[in-house]
Amino acid sequence: MRPSAPLLRVRDLSITHADAVHPSPGDVSFDIRPGEVVLLLGPSGSGKSTLTLALNGLIPHAVPAAMTGSVEVGGLDTADTLTAALSTRVAMVFQDPDAQIVTGTVYDEVAFGPENLRLPLDEVHARTDDALRRVGLWERRGENPDRLSGGGRQRLAIACALAMGSPLIVLDEPTANLDPQGIDDVYAALTDVIAAGDRAILLVEHNLDAAMGFVTRTIVLDRAGRVAFDGPAAEVIRDHADDLLAMGVWLPAATLAAMRMRDAGVGIDELPLTPEELAAALAAATPPGPSAGRVASADDRRPASARPEPLIRARGLTVRRHRTEILHGIDLDVEPGTLTAVVGANGAGKTTLLQSLAGVVPPPRRQVAVDGVDPGTASPRELSNRIGFVFQNPEHQFIAHTVFDELAHGLRLRRTSDAEIAARVGSMLDRFGLEGKADVHPFLLSGGEKRRLSVGTALITRPRMLALDEPTFGQDRARAAELLALLHDLRDEGTTILIVTHDLQLVAEHASHTVILAEGRVHAAGRTADLFRDEAIFTTAGLRLPPLQRMLAATGWSLA
Amino acid sequence: MSASTFDPYASVVATSPRQFLYALNPLAKVAAVAPAMLTLIFVRDLATPAVFLALALLTLMVGARMTARTVGLLCGALPLGILAVGIGFSLWVDAELVADTPAVVQLGDWTLREGALVIGFATALRLGAIVALALIGGLTTTGPDLVRAGVQQLRVPYRVGYTALAAFRFVPRFGHELSVIRAAHRVRGHHGGSGPFARVARAWGYIVPLLAGAIRHAERVALAMDSRAFGAHPTRTERHLVPFRVRDTVFIVVGIAASAAILVLLHPWQL
Amino acid sequence: MASSPLLTTRVLLVCAAIGVATGILGGFAGLLTPGVIVLTPYLYGLVLGSHVLPGIIAQEVLRRPLVALVSHLIAAVISSAFNPAWSLRFIGTALLFGAIQEGVAALTRYRAWGAWRFFVSAAVIGVLVAVVVFFAVDLGAFPLWVQISYLVISVLGPIAWTAVGLGVGTSLSRAGVARR
Ligand SMILES: Nc1ncnc2c1ncn2[C@@H]1O[C@H](COP(=O)(O)OP(=O)(O)OP(=O)(O)O)[C@@H](O)[C@H]1O
Ligand SMILES: Nc1ncnc2c1ncn2[C@@H]1O[C@H](COP(=O)(O)OP(=O)(O)OP(=O)(O)O)[C@@H](O)[C@H]1O
Ligand SMILES: [Mg+2]
Ligand SMILES: [Mg+2]
Numbered sequence A: 001m002r003p004s005a006p007l008l009r010v011r012d013l014s015i016t017h018a019d020a021v022h023p024s025p026g027d028v029s030f031d032i033r034p035g036e037v038v039l040l041l042g043p044s045g046s047g048k049s050t051l052t053l054a055l056n057g058l059i060p061h062a063v064p065a066a067m068t069g070s071v072e073v074g075g076l077d078t079a080d081t082l083t084a085a086l087s088t089r090v091a092m093v094f095q096d097p098d099a100q101i102v103t104g105t106v107y108d109e110v111a112f113g114p115e116n117l118r119l120p121l122d123e124v125h126a127r128t129d130d131a132l133r134r135v136g137l138w139e140r141r142g143e144n145p146d147r148l149s150g151g152g153r154q155r156l157a158i159a160c161a162l163a164m165g166s167p168l169i170v171l172d173e174p175t176a177n178l179d180p181q182g183i184d185d186v187y188a189a190l191t192d193v194i195a196a197g198d199r200a201i202l203l204v205e206h207n208l209d210a211a212m213g214f215v216t217r218t219i220v221l222d223r224a225g226r227v228a229f230d231g232p233a234a235e236v237i238r239d240h241a242d243d244l245l246a247m248g249v250w251l252p253a254a255t256l257a258a259m260r261m262r263d264a265g266v267g268i269d270e271l272p273l274t275p276e277e278l279a280a281a282l283a284a285a286t287p288p289g290p291s292a293g294r295v296a297s298a299d300d301r302r303p304a305s306a307r308p309e310p311l312i313r314a315r316g317l318t319v320r321r322h323r324t325e326i327l328h329g330i331d332l333d334v335e336p337g338t339l340t341a342v343v344g345a346n347g348a349g350k351t352t353l354l355q356s357l358a359g360v361v362p363p364p365r366r367q368v369a370v371d372g373v374d375p376g377t378a379s380p381r382e383l384s385n386r387i388g389f390v391f392q393n394p395e396h397q398f399i400a401h402t403v404f405d406e407l408a409h410g411l412r413l414r415r416t417s418d419a420e421i422a423a424r425v426g427s428m429l430d431r432f433g434l435e436g437k438a439d440v441h442p443f444l445l446s447g448g449e450k451r452r453l454s455v456g457t458a459l460i461t462r463p464r465m466l467a468l469d470e471p472t473f474g475q476d477r478a479r480a481a482e483l484l485a486l487l488h489d490l491r492d493e494g495t496t497i498l499i500v501t502h503d504l505q506l507v508a509e510h511a512s513h514t515v516i517l518a519e520g521r522v523h524a525a526g527r528t529a530d531l532f533r534d535e536a537i538f539t540t541a542g543l544r545l546p547p548l549q550r551m552l553a554a555t556g557w558s559l560a
Numbered sequence B: 001m002s003a004s005t006f007d008p009y010a011s012v013v014a015t016s017p018r019q020f021l022y023a024l025n026p027l028a029k030v031a032a033v034a035p036a037m038l039t040l041i042f043v044r045d046l047a048t049p050a051v052f053l054a055l056a057l058l059t060l061m062v063g064a065r066m067t068a069r070t071v072g073l074l075c076g077a078l079p080l081g082i083l084a085v086g087i088g089f090s091l092w093v094d095a096e097l098v099a100d101t102p103a104v105v106q107l108g109d110w111t112l113r114e115g116a117l118v119i120g121f122a123t124a125l126r127l128g129a130i131v132a133l134a135l136i137g138g139l140t141t142t143g144p145d146l147v148r149a150g151v152q153q154l155r156v157p158y159r160v161g162y163t164a165l166a167a168f169r170f171v172p173r174f175g176h177e178l179s180v181i182r183a184a185h186r187v188r189g190h191h192g193g194s195g196p197f198a199r200v201a202r203a204w205g206y207i208v209p210l211l212a213g214a215i216r217h218a219e220r221v222a223l224a225m226d227s228r229a230f231g232a233h234p235t236r237t238e239r240h241l242v243p244f245r246v247r248d249t250v251f252i253v254v255g256i257a258a259s260a261a262i263l264v265l266l267h268p269w270q271l
Numbered sequence C: 001m002a003s004s005p006l007l008t009t010r011v012l013l014v015c016a017a018i019g020v021a022t023g024i025l026g027g028f029a030g031l032l033t034p035g036v037i038v039l040t041p042y043l044y045g046l047v048l049g050s051h052v053l054p055g056i057i058a059q060e061v062l063r064r065p066l067v068a069l070v071s072h073l074i075a076a077v078i079s080s081a082f083n084p085a086w087s088l089r090f091i092g093t094a095l096l097f098g099a100i101q102e103g104v105a106a107l108t109r110y111r112a113w114g115a116w117r118f119f120v121s122a123a124v125i126g127v128l129v130a131v132v133v134f135f136a137v138d139l140g141a142f143p144l145w146v147q148i149s150y151l152v153i154s155v156l157g158p159i160a161w162t163a164v165g166l167g168v169g170t171s172l173s174r175a176g177v178a179r180r
Helices: A048-055 A106-116 A121-134 A150-163 A180-195 A233-239 A241-247 A253-263 A275-284 A350-357 A380-386 A403-413 A418-431 A447-459 A477-492 A504-510 A535-539 A547-555 B026-042 B047-063 B068-092 B114-138 B143-152 B158-187 B196-227 B246-266 C009-039 C041-062 C067-082 C084-107 C115-136 C144-174
Strands: A008-017 A028-032 A037-041 A065-073 A090-093 A168-172 A200-204 A217-221 A227-231 A312-321 A324-334 A339-343 A368-370 A387-390 A465-469 A496-500 A513-518 A521-527 B103-107 B110-113
Touching: A008 A048, A028 A227, A037 A048, A048 A065, A048 A168, A048 A200, A090 A150, A090 B196, A106 A121, A106 A150, A121 A150, A121 A180, A150 A168, A150 A180, A180 A200, A217 A233, A227 A233, A227 A241, A233 A241, A241 A253, A253 A275, A253 A547, A275 A547, A312 A350, A324 A350, A324 A521, A339 A350, A339 A477, A339 A504, A350 A368, A350 A465, A350 A496, A380 A387, A380 B158, A387 A447, A403 A418, A403 A447, A418 A447, A447 A465, A447 A477, A465 A477, A477 A496, A477 A504, A504 A547, B026 B047, B026 B114, B026 B143, B026 B246, B026 C084, B026 C115, B047 B068, B047 B114, B047 B246, B068 B114, B068 C009, B103 B114, B110 B114, B114 C084, B143 B158, B143 C067, B158 B196, B158 C009, B158 C067, B196 C009, B196 C144, C009 C041, C009 C067, C041 C067, C041 C084, C041 C115, C041 C144, C067 C084, C084 C115, C115 C144
Parallel strands: A037 A200, A037 A217, A090 A168, A168 A200, A339 A496, A339 A513, A387 A465, A465 A496
Antiparallel strands: A008 A028, A008 A065, A217 A227, A312 A324, A312 A368, A513 A521, B103 B110
């Protein structure tokens, strides 16, 4: 292979899934050369994942989809070379670390690929050792991968990709499931990988803040799956920020913040991509007018004096699972009408807390009161009159065979009349944009529709409280924004909302109150705006303020 | 069955040199006892299964590590099980078949006769002996080693073997998923009643979400394995060898010879 | 090199998933076994019949050669890891049930997938199971009514479980899982 030859050559590529009408992606052409780090952006459903699957021949060989155009990897046409043979030229890292692990120890896992290639034993060992050292897992080579953190398992997946010896590594949302520490771990490993300059990376990523520092080029797919922009990352994002926003693509938090400030009248010339650039831009910005500059957070406007009776009250809540104590004496009040976020590192006990408060897993008696009942003793029906619970994976909670029955289920259990069921379900369908889907099987909805349906089923009995476990996980900006808008509407109608999330940016922008958990205890709780003023509260809980918040806290700006 | 404590990859190793069972090929441990197990199905006396049971227990005591769990299984659960099955089966035996044997228990006009006890305990000992023989391999072999031996000696295609290894990883995941589904359905108020039928109806509701999630997860794992050259060649480099050595042949020969000797000496068939 | 194998990795792993999931559900049934043997031995066929599930669901979902056998084998390996005492029984029933289900499907050249085909396999399995267990628990010594109800239940057990498996398969296709 000539040194200047592209590692990857994609020409007029269109892919149509077995039961899809339009191709996504459609008519895509680009090359990738050694040393490039390419960020692939696009709204949900634009075909990013589909495109990555075509790069090592999984499409058309393993996934049923019609493909036209050509993909050439290191001189091999993927249409007539099997994925196994292409694996030495393109290595893949997928989103879910659990779905990539096959064997019982970290070492076996990395060796799995080289063994499949029938390499001699010495070579297998050499590659495995090298890959493990490069991602910093050498010390843990004998362990079961289950014991690694999410970030550790994703680093393991990167080591596995490295051990294949391929010059091009393709990563599809490798950090979507991780807490801040895990994300840092993954990017540290990747930065190390490209340092040598002989490899190239194609990265699909929603979290642009982490990626911005290290990509060299951006390809943006539009909603129809065509290449909208292709060029140096900074240039594409700066020049087309408004188009990207309209498409529903995530942008760096600093860019989004600057765009909002600009709309509010702050004079910012060149859009910043990183918090540092934003800080610099603000320092140079035209001083804000009295109303536009320090925009107060929505909740600071509410009078803090009148403290209503809490809707949820926990006293000394202690929860065990399999004889280990997970929550140690939690004291917590949640006031009605708030949007309270529960945050914490992986394993801090967020899910356990939420499930105990909502009675999903009944807590010990007399430790929790929700709207006057004890979830430790109340019947599921009493509870679901008061709390709607939305599970992380909507499919887990679907019971019926049609969307209509799914929504009607809670009402039928309460012996509501058929006429009223029809009316309430109908209005719920309208509200969540599911009008045409009443007779569809819930499993056949798109991801965003499933999420809305699960919120709808939780709300149909009109509970005063809605609890959601990581609802924006794995969604694009447009869908996440849609959900958040919905939550704000509900809150305005008086519903109290409790939400578990890893996304501190979301917390900063949307939550009125925040509870920080660390190792099964309440580390801090209070108004979001107050907590975000002190970075130390977060770092001591193993969290990190989003870079943007750190910068804003340092410079004294805040956002609406 | 607790999915969270289940680690099929945890290696089992001998802690002292006399524990020879761990060093044997998994297939040898099966081959040595399988003829005896099959024959046991067809014997009817008390002595033969008792001897096999004793022999199997002795082999385990010497050749396997005696953890609290193993001792509990071999000296607690197994004898109790045999006792329960023995008594249970004696109650079922056709009274006319044993009418000419002396009565052991008399309650009103119901009698438990010695013949019934003999038949019941013959069955119980037979099942006990079969279980004990199976435990010789079962307690001293890991699932992954059994799979590897299948691939290396029985020529099971390695793609099937490694699929089984990957499947071990599914167990805790699906177990957890099932518990989440159950909690989710409970919250939805899908809780109607507590009788056996309500329970079955509820379990039915778990099956589709569980299997749908399971199959999607499997499809993702398959993509990841394909991407790492799984199945690229007819064979693959093996770092973990599960060799078949002279000692394995010896173990099989001794096992079969011992079984034959016992059967010849006791001659358990009622011809 | 450019031809794909008879069983793709995807098919193999879907079989594994079906094996493990039915194995977990079957694990609860497995816990019942000792109790059933002691209290109501003639119902044993109903319990043993549940072992037809992996093959039925795999065939109904995937409709390909060898998927029943592979699903059975994986279910057996997984159950054995939990319950070593029954490992040979698990592997034995897996090979036997898998072979019968494959055999019946092969006779129709993997073209006919009507419900009747699954019930034929179930009946064959029922008869074989009845004979083996007859000897294992010495049914000859039991009263005639026990023997007869035992034989009937042994044949009906796999048939009932086959109906359950078909129901699961239909629900899965309605939910759009694992399109063939
Ligand atoms: N297995 C499949 N069968 C049928 N259609 C599919 C399949 N996978 C994806 N699609 C469809 O193909 C289109 C592209 O999907 P793809 O997953 O590639 O999008 P994406 O850009 O990766 O989105 P996201 O940001 O949500 O991951 C979508 O319309 C999607 O519904
Ligand atoms: N059923 C269980 N059995 C044993 N341990 C459990 C169980 N559920 C949770 N744990 C443990 O309890 C701790 C808290 O778990 P939890 O799921 O509440 O954390 P989390 O904060 O939601 O984490 P994540 O961010 O990863 O979702 C973890 O260490 C976890 O391993
Ligand atoms: Mg995607
Ligand atoms: Mg959680």
